[in-house]
Amino acid sequence: MEGSCVRLRLSGYSVPAHGSALYEVSIYIRDCTFRLERSYSEFAALHRALLLANCATALPPLPPRMPAWLARAPLAARRFPALAAYTLAINGDATAQRSAAAAQFFEIARASCFALQVAACTP
Numbered sequence: 434m435e436g437s438c439v440r441l442r443l444s445g446y447s448v449p450a451h452g453s454a455l456y457e458v459s460i461y462i463r464d465c466t467f468r469l470e471r472s473y474s475e476f477a478a479l480h481r482a483l484l485l486a487n488c489a490t491a492l493p494p495l496p497p498r499m500p501a502w503l504a505r506a507p508l509a510a511r512r513f514p515a516l517a518a519y520t521l522a523i524n525g526d527a528t529a530q531r532s533a534a535a536a537q538f539f540e541i542a543r544a545s546c547f548a549l550q551v552a553a554c555t556p
Contacts, residue, residue, distance in 0.1 A: 438462060441524050441539060443517040446509045454509035456516055460539055469540055473498075476516055482534035492522045492529060 440461040447470070448454045455470040476495060483489035496515040499508050523529045536542065 439530070439541065441520050443513065443520040444468070446513055448506045448509050454505055454512075456509075456513070458520065458539065460541070467540075471538070473512060473516070475538065476519065479534055479538045480519075482538075483529055483532060486532055486534060488526070488529045488532045488534070491526050493518055495519060 442459045442461070443456055444459040445457040446454055447457070453472040453474065455472055456476070458469050458471060460467045460469070473495075477498070480489060480492070480495050483492065493515070496512045523535060529535055
C-alpha cells in the first residue's frame with residue numbers, strides 16, 4: 434500500500450434480501466474517503482492469499498465459517514467485530530499492507546486515483 438497515508442477501517446455491514454452479507458470497508462487517503470463492500474468469502478480469500486505470501490503471521494484469525502442456514506443478519510453482526518479487528522491489524526502490519534493481495538482487495542490503485550481526482554477538483 435502507500436504507507437501511513439492509507440488507513441483502513443471496517444465501517445458497517447448490510448444484509449441484502451438475497452446473497453451474502455456485505456461488509457463496508459472505508460479507505461482513507463489524505464482527506465478523501467473511498468468505500469467498497471466485501472463479503473466474508475472475499476475476506477477469507479484475502480486471508481488465504483496473505484498466508485500463502487507469508488504476510489499474515491501477525492494478523493488475527495478470521496471468525497469461523499458458519500452454516501448457510503443460520504440467520505444472516507445475526508451472523509453478520511457476530512462476524513463484524515472480528516473482521517473489523519482483522520482490518521485494523523492490516524493497518525499495523527507493514528508486510529500485509531504492502532502485499533499485492535491487500536492492494537487488490539482494498540482496490541488501493543482505484544482509491545488513490547479517486548483521492549487524486551477529488552484533490553484536483555477541490556479549490
